[in-house]
Amino acid sequence: MLFKRMNKRNLVSTLVAIVALLAGCIFVQNGESLLWTKIISKILIFSIAALALNVVCGCLGEFALGHGGFLLLGYTAAVLIATFTKNMIGADFYKEFVYTTRGGLQPLGYLILTSDVLIAAVITGLFGFVVGIIALGRLKGDYLAIVTLGVSLIFVNITKNIPALGGAQGINININLGGSPLIYGIMLVVSIFLILTFMKSRFGRATLACRDDNIAAEACGVAVNKSKVLTFTFSALIAGLAGALYAHFNAFKPIEFGQDLSIELLIIVVLGGLGSLTGSIISAGIIVFYNLWFCTRSWVPEFFASNPKIIYGIILVVIMLFRSSGILGTAEFSWDWFYGLFKKLKNKLIKNKKETPKEVE
Amino acid sequence: MELFFEGLKNGLAMGSVFALMALGYSMVYGIVKMINFAHSEFITIGGFVAFFLAALFHDVLGWAYSVGMLLLCLAGAIVVCVIIAILTERFAYRPLRKKGSSRITALITAIGVSYILNGILNAINNKQLQFPTFFDNDTAFIISIVVTAALLILLTFFVKKTKVGIAMRAVSENEEAAKLMGINNNFIIALTFVIGSALAAIGVVIYLLRVPFFTFELGSSTIGLYPFVAAVIGGIGSLPGSVLGGFLIGILKEFAAVFGISAWSDVIVYGIFVIILLFKPAGLLGKDVREKV
Amino acid sequence: MLEVKNLSVTYNGNIRALKSINLKVDQGELVVLIGANGAGKTTLLKALTGLVKCDSGSFANLDLTSLTDKRTLNRFCGSNITDKLLAEFGTSEKVFKFLQKAETDETKKIKGLSINQIKRLKTKYQKYATADLLKVPSYNAIMYGVAHVPEGRQVFANLTVQENLEMGSYRRHNVLKIKEDLKEVFERFPRLEERKKQKAGTLSGGEQQMLAMARAMMSKPKILLLDEPSMGLSPIFVNEIFDIIKSLHASGITILLVEQNAKAALSIADYGYVLETGKIVMEGKASELLVNEDIKKAYLGA
CATH class of the missing domain: 3.40.50.300 (P-loop containing nucleotide triphosphate hydrolases)
Structure with missing residues (x-):
């Protein structure tokens, strides 16, 4: 994927990229711009969510239209756990050992944050398991998409109606437990690592086989249903992770996790390319950037800002008509390609240099 | 007990609306094999045209007011919806069919089209507008039941007995063989969309008779995915199934309202949806299609 | 053939x-x-x-004598001409047989149709018959x-x-x-x-x-x-x-x-x-x- 050949150069490049990413996060975090913090954070979180969806849609080949529901689960779980911990420990203790005076977090704070995110992810994974077992065995294609959408709407509706879980206004972590681009960046790297491990393992390869041909895969001894459910559970877990991080990012109402969010995630995945992990990250960047930066510029006509849906629709239709595989298709951003590009540029420059002396003569 | 009957009556009325819209989804899915997500926007467009005409000609027609207005709104809504449907099919869906795209590509394109239409509609206005009432509740109820029953019978006759109807079924079975029979696939598919959108238009006008409020989110939010769920529950591709599904969902929704738990109607409807699909994936009246190895 | x-x-x-x-x-x-x-x-x-x-x-x-019925003929040359041709020849099959003959017999007159019209009709038919x-x-x-x-x-x-x-x-x-x-x-x-x-x-x-x-x-x-x-x-x-x-x-x-x-x-x-x-x-x-x-x-x- 990221590297066809696991050689020193590729490994180093990847490490450098990760460090650059995290450094960038720290930079933004300590910078003045609240907007950029918001943008970068949201990009990172949405990347994780998009990656989760891509695992099911791109790698498993089954279309799930309801990942918004899993994000909601992660969000709600994280909030509940955090609130519970706070109530148990007490607000004073929080002031002493969890926060710093500048509003950041002490190590204990980071510990609490990490654990509530991870627990929320696991809980969501469990729900994903249940949904997967029920739905994946019996339904295919369009039906699966609609059922997953329906399930996510059930989650939204339940959460909306039970005040303890959110009510119409939603709940939030009303204690600032931090959450910053750095954390999201680390989580993104962790997620990518988890996904790559999964995809390279026998489970991942079984999943890819199922995508291409269910029956042939079965004939090869792949327990198709098992693989599907496993992949779906894993995807729900990552989505829950993203949802939990979302809880630390901002406060949201349950209704914001409905159909619109699920479709937005689908757009991101399709735009980036089904099956391309780097593609999802890139397109998450594009979409969030469009929403939070482009639409808020004063020089952008009112029309776009208040009707982002039209642009989404146009993007979707255009991409489906002209390049239905998305920006990157099923390929990944590869260092080989990147350096290859470098080389080409270098050669071009050298060629020019060689020619100029002659002309002078 | 009284509550029960009220719920039943409202449910049947609402159900007939859902049934008509479900028929639209069902025909398109059955023959073109795609979920036309943009159907919900056709509904909104139909409603808008009806509202516009009603507002415009409010004072013109005299004694024939009620019936006349109804027919006028129906005609207008149908015409505009059909035009939009034809354009959508011609420019968004047909190129995909020509390329031989997958079903998911078609589904995503449909979502895209629905977003575009929704965006355009919302840009016009986003207030809730009042629709004039032509009939009292009871008459409206009778009209909706009669219209739904009539259309179901008409459609069934069309699909079973007329040449073009049989050709539609042939196209849904096997496009290539249909071409060899001299059937113009593109025409048949366009015709399917025409019928589907006309049904959506009729459905929304009937809806507005009883619930006289129009917003630009009518198709996408207020009515939302319910007709689609109805079609799937009843058995997508089956005409009586869609109608049955429509009535079922309508009754569920109205009973929830009557017993004061309408906030939970989503959970109830989608819950039943998931349960039915688990035990009978082809829907209540659908045919179980087994994949041939 | x-x-x-x-x-x-x-x-x-x-x-x-x-x-x-x-x-x-x-x-x-x-x-x-x-x-x-x-x-x-x-x-x-x-x-x-x-x-x-x-x-x-x-x-x-x-060999294009396909679908010899009046409606196809109508669509091919218009109902006016079709009626005149049918009046002359009787059945649509005979009309088609007539059209198939590439040469026009200038002596034979058909009621209501000029020689030029017949020639044009025959050319049109030939084009139809040898269509790719x-x-x-x-x-x-x-x-x-x-x-x-x-x-x-x-x-x-x-x-x-x-x-x-x-x-x-x-x-x-x-x-x-x-x-x-x-x-x-x-x-x-x-x-x-x-x-x-x-x-x-x-x-x-x-x-x-x-x-x-x-x-x-x-x-x-x-x-x-x-x-x-x-x-x-x-x-x-x-x-x-x-x-x-x-x-x-x-x-x-x-x-x-x-x-x-x-x-x-x-x-x-x-x-x-x-x-x-x-x-x-x-x-x-x-x-x-x-x-x-x-x-x-x-x-x-x-």
Whole structure:
């Protein structure tokens, strides 16, 4: 994927990229711009969510239209756990050992944050398991998409109606437990690592086989249903992770996790390319950037800002008509390609240099 | 007990609306094999045209007011919806069919089209507008039941007995063989969309008779995915199934309202949806299609 | 008679499925195309009816008295002229026969039509008759008298036997004639009549093949393209199908038969072509091909 050949150069490049990413996060975090913090954070979180969806849609080949529901689960779980911990420990203790005076977090704070995110992810994974077992065995294609959408709407509706879980206004972590681009960046790297491990393992390869041909895969001894459910559970877990991080990012109402969010995630995945992990990250960047930066510029006509849906629709239709595989298709951003590009540029420059002396003569 | 009957009556009325819209989804899915997500926007467009005409000609027609207005709104809504449907099919869906795209590509394109239409509609206005009432509740109820029953019978006759109807079924079975029979696939598919959108238009006008409020989110939010769920529950591709599904969902929704738990109607409807699909994936009246190895 | 000139088909830009095929089927002949799997036989038939795109070539049906009914005539020359022609000749078949003669007899006057009009009509007909069918969309092939029974039967599984047959006559409008033809078909294929209300998908392979052929006949074609009718059928049915093909041949229809069962096919055919990896490698009278040593070794299992 990221590297066809696991050689020193590729490994180093990847490490450098990760460090650059995290450094960038720290930079933004300590910078003045609240907007950029918001943008970068949201990009990172949405990347994780998009990656989760891509695992099911791109790698498993089954279309799930309801990942918004899993994000909601992660969000709600994280909030509940955090609130519970706070109530148990007490607000004073929080002031002493969890926060710093500048509003950041002490190590204990980071510990609490990490654990509530991870627990929320696991809980969501469990729900994903249940949904997967029920739905994946019996339904295919369009039906699966609609059922997953329906399930996510059930989650939204339940959460909306039970005040303890959110009510119409939603709940939030009303204690600032931090959450910053750095954390999201680390989580993104962790997620990518988890996904790559999964995809390279026998489970991942079984999943890819199922995508291409269910029956042939079965004939090869792949327990198709098992693989599907496993992949779906894993995807729900990552989505829950993203949802939990979302809880630390901002406060949201349950209704914001409905159909619109699920479709937005689908757009991101399709735009980036089904099956391309780097593609999802890139397109998450594009979409969030469009929403939070482009639409808020004063020089952008009112029309776009208040009707982002039209642009989404146009993007979707255009991409489906002209390049239905998305920006990157099923390929990944590869260092080989990147350096290859470098080389080409270098050669071009050298060629020019060689020619100029002659002309002078 | 009284509550029960009220719920039943409202449910049947609402159900007939859902049934008509479900028929639209069902025909398109059955023959073109795609979920036309943009159907919900056709509904909104139909409603808008009806509202516009009603507002415009409010004072013109005299004694024939009620019936006349109804027919006028129906005609207008149908015409505009059909035009939009034809354009959508011609420019968004047909190129995909020509390329031989997958079903998911078609589904995503449909979502895209629905977003575009929704965006355009919302840009016009986003207030809730009042629709004039032509009939009292009871008459409206009778009209909706009669219209739904009539259309179901008409459609069934069309699909079973007329040449073009049989050709539609042939196209849904096997496009290539249909071409060899001299059937113009593109025409048949366009015709399917025409019928589907006309049904959506009729459905929304009937809806507005009883619930006289129009917003630009009518198709996408207020009515939302319910007709689609109805079609799937009843058995997508089956005409009586869609109608049955429509009535079922309508009754569920109205009973929830009557017993004061309408906030939970989503959970109830989608819950039943998931349960039915688990035990009978082809829907209540659908045919179980087994994949041939 | 059917004439294919220089037909080439390429898949995906570089796989040449058919290379410059030249093929002729005379009126009333039964011509067979044999070849191994993958030789391109099915591709050829699909190209003829436009189901597969060709890079080059032409396909003409030079005997165009298809669908002789008043409505087609109306569409061809307008109702005014149609009425005058019918008044002169009586039946639409006779009108078409008249139009087929390329030369105009200047002495013979037709009431209401000038010589120039008749000349123009005849030129128009000639253009129609020699039209390159490869440029015609698939769903109009049938209007030029070409009926294609595709590989694998391809009946409409969820439609009844009767509905399948009705689809065969989709482009015809003379309701009475269609009813008559339906009766004839049922007489010829009593088994189909027994099952006429049954869904076509529930029929056995052999019955489905009969249905597919009967369905094609319902369009009253001038040319019948049969793609591997015996494929996947039990031996008894194979015999039955070939008997049916023989009787169709006897009734005067021009048939282009594509078959893997070379022996059975060659024994009922007039003429044969051998297709190998997209090229015609041999042709000749069917009786000669049957005894040809190379053919025997390659296809007849000698």
